[in-house]
Amino acid sequence: MSILKEIQKRKTFAIISHPDAGKTTLTEKLLLYSGAIHIAGAVKSNKIKKTAASDFMEIEKQRGISVTTSVLSFEYAGYKINLLDTPGHKDFAEDTYRTLTAVDSVILVIDCVKGVEEQTEKLMGVCRMRKTPVIIFINKLDREGRNPVELLDEIEQKLDIRVRPLSWPLGIGSSFKGVYNLYKNSFAFFKPSKQTIEDDVQVFQGLNDPLLQESFGADAQKLRNDVELINGVYEEFTVEKYSSGDVAPVFFGSALNNFGVQELLNTFVEIAPSPRQRETTKGMVEPHNEHFSGFVFKIHANLDPKHRDRIAFLRVCSGKFERNTFYHHVRLDRDIKFPNPASFMAQNKSLLEEAYPGDVIGLYDSGTFAIGDTLTEGEGFMYKGIPRFSPEVFKELRNNDPFKTKQLEKGIAQLTDEGLAQLFTHNINPNRKVIGVVGELQFDVLKYRLLNEFGASCDFVPITAHKACWVQYADKSDVEELFYIRANFLYRDKNNNLVFLAESEYALRMATGKNPKAKFLFSVEHNDQTVEMETV
Ligand code: G4P
Secondary structure (H helix, E strand, O other), rough: HHHHHHHEEEEEEEEOOOOOOOHHHHHHHHHHHOOOOOOHHHHHHHHHHHHHHOOOOOOHHHOOOOOOOOOOEEEOOOOEEEEEEEOOHHHHHHHHHHOOOOOEEEEEEEEOOOOOOOHHHHHHHHHHHHOOOEEEEEEOOOOOOOOOHHHHHHHHHOOOOOOOOOOOEEEOOHHHEEEEEEEOOEEEEOOOOOOOOOOOEEEEEOOOOHHHHHHHOHHHHHHHHHHHHHHHOOOOOOOOHHHHEEEEEEEEEEHOOOOOHHHHHHHHHHHHHOOEEEEEOOEEEEEOOOOEEEEEEEEOOOOOOOOOOEEEEEEEEOOEEEOOEEEEEEEOOOOOOOOEEEEOOOOOOOOOEEEEEOOOOEEEEEEOOOOOOOOEEEOOOOOOOOOOEEOOEEEEEEEEOOOHHHHHHHHHHHHHHHHOOOOEEEEOOOEEEEEEEOOOOOHHHHHHHHHHHHHHEEEEOOOOOOOOEEEEOOOOOHHHHHHHHHHEEEEEOOOOOOEEEEHHHHHHHHHHOOOOOOOOEEEEEOOOOOOOEEEE
C-alpha cells in the first residue's frame, strides 16, 4: 500500500472530559464496536478496568486512578484508529496537554447533568490553541439532565467554540426516547441496555413523513419544532469548518447503554482528519514526506516492575518508520536504532515492523529520551508545539539521606525528563531545588517512585509560590532590577532558562512593571523554542 493510502487510513485522536463524564465508558464501547474487545454489557466491569492497558502502573493500581496515558489502536470500517487515552485525574493534566499535541482530533465528552466543568474548559483551551478539530458527545441522556439548548449555549460560551448538533434528543432522563439524526432523517430508539450494540434505527422521509406521527404521537410535533429550531439557529455543518477547529459537531447519547456510540464512531471515521502537516523548526513537514520523522510526547516508566526500563511514546509525523533502522536523535546528535519497537493493538502490546504517520510507537529507552525529542532520518529539525506550562504547586526538595544524593539527582533528572514534574534550581544557591507540579498527587507519585526505583528518600516542603514565569530579555540590563532586587526568586529550569518564581500575583505584577522590556512567559516549549501563548 502506498504511503498516501496508509496516511489516509489513519485517524489519531484522544477522548477528553472532566473526570466521571464517561470517557472510560465511551473508550470501552468504541473498542467493543470495533471488535477489539468482545465483552458486551460487562465492558465497564472492574475486571476489565483492572486488566485494562492503562492500569499498568503500580501506584495507579493502588490508588485506582488512571494516571498514565496509554495508546489503543483498532481497526474500524477499513480505518486504523489510534486512540490516545489520557489520565482523567486533574493532577496529571499536563500529561493530557502533551498527548493533545500528538493527536489530529479530539472527542470531548460532556455529562448532560453537569454540563461544562472546570477540566473541560482547560482541555478545550489547549485544543483551541492548536485549532484541533473537536466532536462533542453529550453523554448520560438516560439521566435527568439539563435542557439540551441550554447545554449547547453553555458549551459555546464557556468553551468559546461554535457548535452544530448533528443529532437531537427527544426527551431526557426517564422520558428519553432516542435521538433524531438531523442529516440522515433517521431516529434511533433508546432501549436502556448494556447488552446490545445494535441501535434500533427507523429512517423517515423527512419531518413530514406520516410515519413520524405514527411512531411518536404527540411528541412528533415537538420533534418537528425542535429540529426546525435547530436548523434555523445553527449554521449548516461543513467538514471544512470542523477541520479548521471553528465548529464542533455535537452528538447526544448514553455510553453506558451503548446508545449513540456507533453513530458517533461512524461520523468520526467519515469526518475526522487524517495526519496533516506539522510545524518544525525548519518549517512545515508533510506526512507524505519520504523521510521518516516523529517526536516523543510521553515517557512511561516501569510498565513491568521486574524491568526497570521506560517506554518513550513517539508519534510518527512523516515517512515510514522501520524496525532496526538507524534514526537521528536530534537533541543528542546521535544515531540510534530500535530492535524492539512496540505497537499497541487494543490492549495488547506487540513487536512493530513498520509504522506510518499518525501511528504511535513505543520505544524502549534507558534514559535517552526526554519529552519533545525529535527523531529524523538525519535532518536537524525539531518538532514544535509541545508545551511546558507553569506548574500550579511548588515545593522545596529535601534530601532525607545524604548518602543517596546521587540517586536522588538521577531520579529527579529522569522523572523530570518524563514530564512528571519540573525542576527549578536556585540561580545563586544551586542546593536550593524547587519541584513544580500540576497537582499534589504528583508529589506522592514522585516520592513513591524515587524511593522504589532509585532508592532515594526525600521530602517536599511547601513554599509560597504562585507561578513560574520564564523570563526572556534581549539585553541583561533589561532585567537588572530582577537580578538585584528579586534575586531570591530567580531559578533556572532544566535547560538553564531563567525562571522567576513569583510569590503572588502582586509580586508578578510588580516584577513585570519594573522590567518592562522583559517577557514573562507562563509556558515554553520542551525543545526551548519559546512560544508566546500566555504572556502576562
Ligand atoms: P471517566 O472515565 O470520564 O472518569 O468516567 P467513567 O467512564 O468512569 O464513568 C463515570 C461514571 O458514569 C461511571 O459510573 C459510569 O458507569 C457512569 N456512566 C458513563 N456513561 C453513562 C451513561 O450513559 N449513563 C449513566 N447513567 N451513567 C454513565 P460509576 O458508578 O462511577 O462507576 P461504575 O461502578 O459504573 O464502574
